[in-house]
Amino acid sequence: MTQKTSKTRTHYGKRSVSAIHPRRIRLLQAGFFLAAAILIVRLGYLQVLKHGVYEALASGQRELYKDLYPQRGSLIVQDANGTEVAIATNQYLNLVWAEPRKVDDPVRTAQVLSDILGLSHEVVESINEEGKTEQSPSEYDRVLAQLQKADDPYEPIKRRVSEEVGNEIHLANLSGIHLLREQFRYYPEEETTAHITGFVSEDADGTSSGKYGLEGYFNETLAGQPGFLFSELDAKGNWISIGARNLQSAQDGADLVLTLDRTIQHVACTKLQENVDRFDADSGSLIILDAKTGAIWAMCGVPTYNPNAYSEVESVATYNNQTIFSAYEPGSVFKPLIMAAGLDSGVVTPNMTYNDTGEEKIDRFTIRNSDLKANGIQTMTNVLERSLNTGMIFVMRKMGGDVFARYVHDFGFGEAIGIPLNSEVQGEISAVDKGQEIYSATSSYGQGLTVTPLQMARAFTALANGGAMMQPYIVKEIRYPDGTVEATEPEQLRQVISSKTAQLVTAMLVSVVENGHAGPAKVDGYYIAGKTGTAQVANDSGTGYKSDETIATFVGYGPARDPRFVMLTRIDHPRSSQWATGTAAPLFGEIADFLLHYKQIPPER
Known part of the structure; x- marks a missing residue:
């Protein structure tokens, strides 16, 4: 059976324009412009409307935390000259924690931490319920024991460490020693305004809330509303660049002026x-x-x-105004x-x-x-x-x-x-x-x-x-x-x-x-x-x-x-x-x- 061959010839080098039908050219142009428009819209959506999501993701955990967790509002009073002064505010301090499995030299690391943190080397003595004297390890010995747990992924060393001391630890470049910034409630006037401020403490579910005083009464107003981040992940747990995601920023709490x-x-x-x-x-x-x-x-x-150390009271009745x-x-x-x-x-x-x-x-x-x-x-x-x-x-x-x-x-x-x-x-x-x-x-x-x-x-x-x-x-x-x-x-x-x-x-x-x-x-x-x-x-x-x-x-x-x-x-x-x-x-x-x-x-x- 004889098969008809196409009259179209194969050309090497430059192809004749006259061989492409004008309608196809218009379709190709339309497709190109449509694809470009979709890309522009998508880029605009990502760069403008979803700017906060990607900025948070790109800037790492610390910035993302700021977006998702609200700042608790302050309690403010005025001084004699009208200057506003916070009597309850937020303070960022460091948690020093260890990853013992990555600590190269526990003894040297413990000594460096002791020098920076001022750990005591004295054994602590206390009287138990039976009236007998008991001895507890010194702060230094406790930390050394923590660092020697070879397979342990996490050991808290010390909380509420200032930025200055935290910087010293960072510069010491100790393997397996990390810093994590934590937010704490801080009461500069201490005992003087305790019955007015109340305090913030951790609840059984791990969240924090105000107790007593204004902190308790206005807890929701001061606390604000937390945000959230939703993002589609691939099979390996990585976020998908073109997948759906949404960032709802946290709403900070209100300030109370007293x-x-x-x-x-x-x-x-x-x-x-x-x-x-x-x-x-x-x-x-x-x-x-x-x-x-x-x-x-x-x-x-x-x-x-002192609301900064509220747990040290002899009786909870002390909290009452x-x-x-x-x-x-x-x-x-x-x-x-x-x-x-x-x-x-x-x-x-x-x-x-x-x-x-x-x-x-x-x-x-x-x-x-x-x-x-x-x-x-x-x-x-x-x-x-x-x-x-x-x-x-x-x-x-x-x-x-x-x-x-x-x-x-x-x-x-x-x-x-x-x-x-x-x-x-x-x-x-x-x-x-x-x-x-x-x-x-x-x-x-x-x-x-x-x-x-x-x-x-x-x-x-x-x-x-x-x-x-x-x-x-x-x-x-x-x-x-x-x-x-x-x-x-x-x-x-x-x-x-x-x-x-x-x-x-x-x-x-x-x-x-x-x-x-x-x-x-x-x-x-x-x-x-x-x-x-x-x-x-x-x-x-x-x-x-x-x-x-x-x-x-x-x-x-x-x-x-x-x-x-x-x-x-x-x-x-x-x-x-x-x-x-x-x-x-x-x-x-x-x-x-x-x-x-x-x-x-x-x-x-």
């Missing part, structure tokens, strides 16, 4: 510690508020702890509030008198004055100056139990303040609602009900601020990473008493400081309004009171004509002097003197 004044916090809390020590007391607490706004200038308690956690029977510092209620309801005046017989009998109970005296005819101002329990019962009876209870609630007792700090309690005031005279009587002079120091300070803002009670707040701003700022505005909760009543009570409390038990709270050149309180402490059984234990409190504000601050000082179980006149009052006076000069408030007399 109302605290760093200088006031330092001075006030240092003096609190000094006075707790001076009076051989169990504990103490302190709160300072802006009288007009409710902003917290200082807040602290003793004993305290006493100004919001430790509810107690306040004693006579409660009296100005009940006197204000009596004045505001119109049943008494500052100069109204009653006959103090030294005691009041209610049912089977006999209530006496703290001085155990019958003082005769006394004015309502005298009642506060001499802190007469019988006088407060007189005021309560004039009002009646229902009106009395209403004012106690209006002053904010029995309800949580809502301060954004973990572990706040609301106190217990059920006694005032029982409708029985004995309960109202004891409550009128601050026994038989419990309040927190912050609740007491908040109630006194009504006396200092023309009758308007202000909501305490500690977070001034929340600054989000996108530039959004959420500011806190001062909040007036309610007008508890009239402005006239507030002025009358203030004048009476000035007389208490000038002429009564609160003399040690005086500040030269200024009028201070305030009241002492020496409260009995209930027995653990719930009935009766301890005979040898008191809680001393002073609450006051100044300057009296235009109050700028409200302050509460509390000393628990002072052994060298059980009365507030000799403990909490002089502590108040010391800090008030500093505050008035620090705020450059002109003298008023």
Whole structure:
């Protein structure tokens, strides 16, 4: 069979253009341009839209870590000149770890590490549960033993190593010794702000979260949101260059700017510690508020702890902020509030008198004055100056139990303040609602009900601020990473008493400081309004009171004509002097003197 041959001839060298059909040329051109367009789009997608993915992958694990793990927000306060200072921030330190199977000379390596890290060569002795002495290897011996584990791929040597020391280890070029940067929470003010900051610790699942204070309350806000990386891999586990991948960058946490004044916090809390020590007391607490706004200038308690070493406390109770956690029977510092209620309801005046017989009998109970005296005819101002329990019962009876209870609630007792700090309690005031005279009587002079120091300070803002009670707040701003700022505005909760009543009570409390038990709270050149309180402490059984234990409190504000601050000082179980006149009052006076000069408030007399 004869096969027809093509008429097309084979040409060597240059091919004739005329042999290619024009349509094919157009198809080839279209295909070329389409391929080029796809390549350009792909390159643009990779270089622009997916730039972050490849930048992270190319820059190695350290940069990738930054993209996937958020920065925890800082807690910020202001100093005297308005400079912002972080009291909780992040610090990058090094973990020194060994890969013993790659260590050439364990003895030499251990010696070099010892010189750089300052490892001790002394054997550690300790007493076990049986009372016997036990010896543990020195730091040097422990590290040497780690390095001699020939087949071991990982041994942690030391954590929290500074950059400077880490650089020395890097320059030593020790085989099998590596550095890994780790992020830690750092608290520069240490014990001074511990009850406000709280701390960050590791959870059971290996993640970290805030505990107590602002770290606990605002954990999600401070922590931010972690990112993620998705990438297709080949059979060998390598990422495929043209495969699908996506990087969702982490969202850093927000910064919290606080109302605290760093200088006031330092001075006030240092003096609190000094006075707790001076009076051989169990504990103490302190709160300072802006009288007009409710902003917290200082807040602290003793004993305290170092949040950088939070695990070293003897008791977890040390973590609690006493100004919001430790509810107690306040004693006579409660009296100005009940006197204000009596004045505001119109049943008494500052100069109204009653006959103090030294005691009041209610049912089977006999209530006496703290001085155990019958003082005769006394004015309502005298009642506060001499802190007469019988006088407060007189005021309560004039009002009646229902009106009395209403004012106690209006002053904010029995309800949580809502301060954004973990572990706040609301106190217990059920006694005032029982409708029985004995309960109202004891409550009128601050026994038989419990309040927190912050609740007491908040109630006194009504006396200092023309009758308007202000909501305490500690977070001034929340600054989000996108530039959004959420500011806190001062909040007036309610007008508890009239402005006239507030002025009358203030004048009476000035007389208490000038002429009564609160003399040690005086500040030269200024009028201070305030009241002492020496409260009995209930027995653990719930009935009766301890005979040898008191809680001393002073609450006051100044300057009296235009109050700028409200302050509460509390000393628990002072052994060298059980009365507030000799403990909490002089502590108040010391800090008030500093505050008035620090705020450059002109003298008023």
